[in-house]
Amino acid sequence: MTHLFLEKAKEFSSIGFEKQAKLLLVTDENVKKHCYPLIQAFLPKHQLMLIAAGDKNKNLENAQAIWNRALELNLGRNDLIIALGGGVISDLCGFAASTYKRGTNCSYIPTSLMAMVDAAHGGKTGINLGGVKNSVGTFTNPKNIYIHVPFLNTLSKAELYSGFAEAVKHGIIEGKSLWKTIENRTTINASSFTPDFIETLIQVKLAIVEADFKESNERKKLNLGHSIGHAIESLYLEKATPISHGQAVITGIVLESFIAHAHFDLNDEDLNTILRLISTHYDWIDIPFSDDAILQKLSNDKKNTDQMLFTLPMGIGNVQQNCEVSALQVAQAIELYAKYRS
Amino acid sequence: MTHLFLEKAKEFSSIGFEKQAKLLLVTDENVKKHCYPLIQAFLPKHQLMLIAAGDKNKNLENAQAIWNRALELNLGRNDLIIALGGGVISDLCGFAASTYKRGTNCSYIPTSLMAMVDAAHGGKTGINLGGVKNSVGTFTNPKNIYIHVPFLNTLSKAELYSGFAEAVKHGIIEGKSLWKTIENRTTINASSFTPDFIETLIQVKLAIVEADFKESNERKKLNLGHSIGHAIESLYLEKATPISHGQAVITGIVLESFIAHAHFDLNDEDLNTILRLISTHYDWIDIPFSDDAILQKLSNDKKNTDQMLFTLPMGIGNVQQNCEVSALQVAQAIELYAKYRS
Numbered sequence: 001m002t003h004l005f006l007e008k009a010k011e012f013s014s015i016g017f018e019k020q021a022k023l024l025l026v027t028d029e030n031v032k033k034h035c036y037p038l039i040q041a042f043l044p045k046h047q048l049m050l051i052a053a054g055d056k057n058k059n060l061e062n063a064q065a066i067w068n069r070a071l072e073l074n075l076g077r078n079d080l081i082i083a084l085g086g087g088v089i090s091d092l093c094g095f096a097a098s099t100y101k102r103g104t105n106c107s108y109i110p111t112s113l114m115a116m117v118d119a120a121h122g123g124k125t126g127i128n129l130g131g132v133k134n135s136v137g138t139f140t141n142p143k144n145i146y147i148h149v150p151f152l153n154t155l156s157k158a159e160l161y162s163g164f165a166e167a168v169k170h171g172i173i174e175g176k177s178l179w180k181t182i183e184n185r186t187t188i189n190a191s192s193f194t195p196d197f198i199e200t201l202i203q204v205k206l207a208i209v210e211a212d213f214k215e216s217n218e219r220k221k222l223n224l225g226h227s228i229g230h231a232i233e234s235l236y237l238e239k240a241t242p243i244s245h246g247q248a249v250i251t252g253i254v255l256e257s258f259i260a261h262a263h264f265d266l267n268d269e270d271l272n273t274i275l276r277l278i279s280t281h282y283d284w285i286d287i288p289f290s291d292d293a294i295l296q297k298l299s300n301d302k303k304n305t306d307q308m309l310f311t312l313p314m315g316i317g318n319v320q321q322n323c324e325v326s327a328l329q330v331a332q333a334i335e336l337y338a339k340y341r342s
Numbered sequence: 343m344t345h346l347f348l349e350k351a352k353e354f355s356s357i358g359f360e361k362q363a364k365l366l367l368v369t370d371e372n373v374k375k376h377c378y379p380l381i382q383a384f385l386p387k388h389q390l391m392l393i394a395a396g397d398k399n400k401n402l403e404n405a406q407a408i409w410n411r412a413l414e415l416n417l418g419r420n421d422l423i424i425a426l427g428g429g430v431i432s433d434l435c436g437f438a439a440s441t442y443k444r445g446t447n448c449s450y451i452p453t454s455l456m457a458m459v460d461a462a463h464g465g466k467t468g469i470n471l472g473g474v475k476n477s478v479g480t481f482t483n484p485k486n487i488y489i490h491v492p493f494l495n496t497l498s499k500a501e502l503y504s505g506f507a508e509a510v511k512h513g514i515i516e517g518k519s520l521w522k523t524i525e526n527r528t529t530i531n532a533s534s535f536t537p538d539f540i541e542t543l544i545q546v547k548l549a550i551v552e553a554d555f556k557e558s559n560e561r562k563k564l565n566l567g568h569s570i571g572h573a574i575e576s577l578y579l580e581k582a583t584p585i586s587h588g589q590a591v592i593t594g595i596v597l598e599s600f601i602a603h604a605h606f607d608l609n610d611e612d613l614n615t616i617l618r619l620i621s622t623h624y625d626w627i628d629i630p631f632s633d634d635a636i637l638q639k640l641s642n643d644k645k646n647t648d649q650m651l652f653t654l655p656m657g658i659g660n661v662q663q664n665c666e667v668s669a670l671q672v673a674q675a676i677e678l679y680a681k682y683r684s
Contacts, residue, residue: 060402060406064402064471067471067472067477067478068471068472071472071474071477074641095441098480099437099441099478099479099480100477100478101477101478101479102466102468102476102479102480102481102556102557103480103481103556124444125444126444129406129410129413130409130410130413132413134444135409135413135442135443136409136441136442136443137441137443137444138440138441138444138445138480139444139445214444214445215444299416
């Protein structure tokens with residue numbers, strides 16, 4: 001797997017697409033409208049397939065739709081499925097491709113900031129099932145990842161901030177020059193994300209993924225903010241007004257910081273530094289769910305066994321996986337969050 | 343992955359099952375009735391899940407049922423799904439486990455001869471979708487394979503002969519002492535299959551699989567009989583009276599032998615040797631399908647691209663993959679088969 005920056009879109013026609021392969025390009029209506037026209041002329045001949053936008057469509061029905069479409073087109077293992085979109089599209093297509101005929105080529109063209117710096121990298125594919133995010137999936141690297149920075153100009157402020165949440169996470173993990181770069185940003189817009197900055201964010205992730213592809217231990221560091229974040233995101237998904245993935249991750253980082261400060265080694269200064277940076281960029285969302293509902297989701301999160309093992313920030317540049325956390329500690333953090341928020 | 347012969351069923355309690363793990367044992371009604379009682383007393387505490395028997399139930403609905411049951415039981419990646427049954431159960435459970443939480447432990451206890459000598463080994467998992475066998479699946483080795491030879495006494499003559507078809511395939515591939523052993527058998531019963539004989543059959547497969555796990559090239563040798571066999575099996579599956587997998591493979595070997603003899607290097611003597619051995623043990627089934635129907639299924643077989651690449655027997659001990667075969671050559675072989683049969 002390689003990732004490539006497409007300084008000029010014409011490179012699409014010369015990199016990585018095997019000439020004889022059939023191409024099935026999967027995207028959603030929003031991406032088709034805003035991003036597809038920017039690269040359409042440079043893509044080789046392909047079939048287009050549309051999936052409804054949104055995380056709730058990262059489901060088994062759409063995986064089945066991709067399998068069926070691939071069968072109709074008689075795609076073979078050496079043909080290519082292209083996922084043009086954000087993390088929902090790449091997770092879904094990556095899963096469908098990794099299981100179609102026991103593994104078919106798939107390349108990603110991430111269109112969201114979140115996908116460019118995080119979701120597209122590291123080989124996690126998945127769908128949501130039974131109300132649990134990513135409960136079914138595989139570890140399968142795409143063939144190639146094509147990063148086209150001009151797509152960032154098509155994103156709303158909310159989408160940029162959703163992606164920036166993963167940058168914050170990577171900054172806390174790295175804790176050095178990347179953290180300083182992130183701390184120095186007071187506002188975020190498309191031009192904040194240069195190829196160099198994106199590359200730095202990707203490298204923080206890849207260094208960890210390469211050490212532990214199947215998430216036996218070290219890779220769990222990347223779950224910072226995600227255990228509680230996924231639980232809250234899942235509960236919002238069941239409501240009419242889902243929140244962005246980034247907003248969920250930020251909320252998870254805040255709650256996990258409270259737990260780490262109250263019961264582990266996160267000191268006052270680093271707690272305040274994290275909360276200050278987050279408050280500069282993000283509103284604190286409401287958490288209108290009972291402790292029981294959140295704990296129920298947590299126990300179905302694949303990153304936890306019954307013992308509730310969390311990844312926690314012990315300091316800037318010191319994130320630790322497999323921290324034993326109790327239901328009471330989670331409930332206390334939620335209470336503290338509500339107090340700080342009001 | 344290892345495979346272990348359970349000379350004594352009591353070994354189940356001491357090998358490979360982690361004491362703290364939750365166990366979900368998946369089986370079908372037939373196996374539950376005939377095989378489960380033979381080992382039930384020796385299994386650790388487990389949950390039991392029943393799947394309807396038969397290849398048509400190796401489908402997405404049952405994969406989803408296993409995922410949902412695993413979620414209900416809150417299984418984690420380090421818990422264990424046990425597939426107790428034939429190839430249908432191990433393919434289905436293997437697929438569900440390999441994708442549940444991106445990969446959960448799964449062990450196989452094969453109960454059919456076919457599964458003991460072939461299906462359980464080599465890491466192919468899969469379900470049928472869109473009328474195409476194994477169109478969705480993964481390459482994932484089980485954690486362990488437990489072989490319990492006394493299960494063979496529970497099998498019907500038809501089931502033993504179905505499994506023996508894979509032995510015939512392995513014999514043609516090996517072409518030396520194993521082929522002689524198989525040629526010397528004039529009848530087949532449960533006691534024909536000693537642990538040593540089963541081990542020899544497994545080793546023929548494993549030697550090839552180890553060289554090419556993801557079937558880039560060499561492993562395609564194991565598809566002998568399966569390209570045409572799968573097509574005919576799929577078409578029978580759509581009728582009320584499915585045929586056994588072994589019967590389909592044997593029919594595939596006969597048709598592929600005709601093609602290899604007419605258009606490639608299979609000589610008269612080896613053709614007659616193959617046909618004689620097969621006729622000693624098997625009736626030649628009717629092929630009540632049009633050439634077009636068979637060719638349509640062949641083009642959706644993942645082992646073929648549009649060029650129709652077949653694995654063919656060029657001689658006893660000389661099987662070749664990636665042989666280019668035309669639709670006309672397939673049709674001629676089917677015609678020849680009908681002539682020989684009558």
